[in-house]
Amino acid sequence: MKIAVDAMGGDKAPKVIVEGVEQARDLYPDLEFDLYGNPDAIKPLIKNDQRLTIIPTSDDITMGEEPVRAIRRKKDSSIVKAATAVKHGEADAFFSAGNTGAVLAAGIFIVGRIKGIDRPGLTSVLPIAKPGASRHSFVYLDTGANAESKEQNLLQYAYLGKFYAESVLGVANPRIGLLNNGAEEDKGDSLHKAVWQQLNARDDLNFIGNVEAGDLLYGKADVVVSDGWTANAALKATEGTAKMMLTLIKHGILNGGLRAKLGYLLLKPVFHKIGQTMSTSTYGGAVLLGLKAPVVKTHGASDALAVKNTIGQIRTMFRAQLIEKTVDFFTDNPEVDKSGKNE
CATH class of the missing domain: 3.40.718.10 (Isopropylmalate Dehydrogenase)
Incomplete structure (x- = not known):
C-alpha cells in the first residue's frame, strides 16, 4: 500500500510529518510513502529513505487560504498533487495535517465521491x-x-x-x-x-x-x-x-x-x-468518508505520534476493505439515496 503524504501541511511540518512517517514505516513493512513538498526542507529530516520517495512541489496552501480557490490555482501544491496521485491510482490513500478546507475540497473534487453518496x-x-x-x-x-x-x-x-x-x-x-x-x-x-x-x-x-x-x-x-x-x-x-x-x-x-x-x-x-x-x-485523524479512497486529515498541531497513529488508521481502513464495502452497499441499495424510501 502506498500513501500520498502532504509533507508541508501542519503547524510543525515538515519535521513532525517526516518523523511520524518514519515511525510508521518502521512499524508497518507493507507500507510505502510518497512525500509531497519542498525537497530542500524534507530531505535533511529523513534518517532512512527506505520506502520513502520525495515528490517535489513548488506551491504551498497555507491555513488561511480560501480552500476551493487554493486548490484550483495552486496545482503544484503538496495537497493538490497528493490528491491527484490518488485519483490517478498512483497512491492508495491521501494524508494531510494542512488546511482542513483545502483537504476536504481536494478529496471531494479531485479524489471524488462514491456513486450514490451525496x-x-x-x-x-x-x-x-x-x-x-x-x-x-x-x-x-x-x-x-x-x-x-x-x-x-x-x-x-x-x-x-x-x-x-x-x-x-x-x-x-x-x-x-x-x-x-x-x-x-x-x-x-x-x-x-x-x-x-x-x-x-x-x-x-x-x-x-x-x-x-x-x-x-x-x-x-x-x-x-x-x-x-x-x-x-x-x-x-x-x-x-x-x-x-x-x-x-x-x-x-x-x-x-x-x-x-x-x-x-x-x-x-x-x-x-x-x-x-x-x-x-x-x-488518529478525521476521515472524509464517502470518497473513492481514504482521505484522512489530522490536526494541524499534531505531533509525530499522531501522524504515526493516523497512518496506522489508514492502513486498517485499507486492509479492512472499507471503501470496497461502502461501494458495494450503495450500489446494491440505491434507495438509501432517497431518504430510505423505496424507488
Whole structure:
C-alpha cells in the first residue's frame, strides 16, 4: 500500500510529518510513502529513505487560504498533487495535517465521491470517558464537512459510520445514535424528527434513538450521527470545556500550596493515563468518508505520534476493505439515496 503524504501541511511540518512517517514505516513493512513538498526542507529530516520517495512541489496552501480557490490555482501544491496521485491510482490513500478546507475540497473534487453518496462526511473517533465502558471510543460524523444537511445525508452518515465502526474499530452491530437536543423521539427541529423516523425504519441499522450533547463521551452509542454544523459546535464546546477544566486544575495546583503540589505528585500517573485516554494523538485523524479512497486529515498541531497513529488508521481502513464495502452497499441499495424510501 502506498500513501500520498502532504509533507508541508501542519503547524510543525515538515519535521513532525517526516518523523511520524518514519515511525510508521518502521512499524508497518507493507507500507510505502510518497512525500509531497519542498525537497530542500524534507530531505535533511529523513534518517532512512527506505520506502520513502520525495515528490517535489513548488506551491504551498497555507491555513488561511480560501480552500476551493487554493486548490484550483495552486496545482503544484503538496495537497493538490497528493490528491491527484490518488485519483490517478498512483497512491492508495491521501494524508494531510494542512488546511482542513483545502483537504476536504481536494478529496471531494479531485479524489471524488462514491456513486450514490451525496455529501461525504468528516468522521472523527472520539474517546469514551465513562469508567468501565465496554468500548474506548466511538465514531462521530459529520464533524464539519457540511454546514447544512438533508435527511438522506444523515441516513447515509449512519451507514458510513456503521461500516467504519465494524471494519476499523471491530464493533459488531454498532449502536447508532442521533445527536439531538433531547432524548425523546419528538425532540428537535423538523429535520431531526424526520431523520429519527428514517433511521428507526431501517431494519439493518441498530438505531437506539437520540443522544444529547452532554452524553457524547459516555458511550451511549458506537456511532453518533449529526449535521456538520451541530456536530462541530458540540465538539468544540466539549473540547473547550476540557481545556478550561485543565486550566483550572493547573491553577489550583500552582496556587494551592505544598499540600496541593504533593497531591499532584502522588496523582501524576493518574493524570498521565487520563491525558493518554483523551489525547487526539491516540485516535488518529478525521476521515472524509464517502470518497473513492481514504482521505484522512489530522490536526494541524499534531505531533509525530499522531501522524504515526493516523497512518496506522489508514492502513486498517485499507486492509479492512472499507471503501470496497461502502461501494458495494450503495450500489446494491440505491434507495438509501432517497431518504430510505423505496424507488
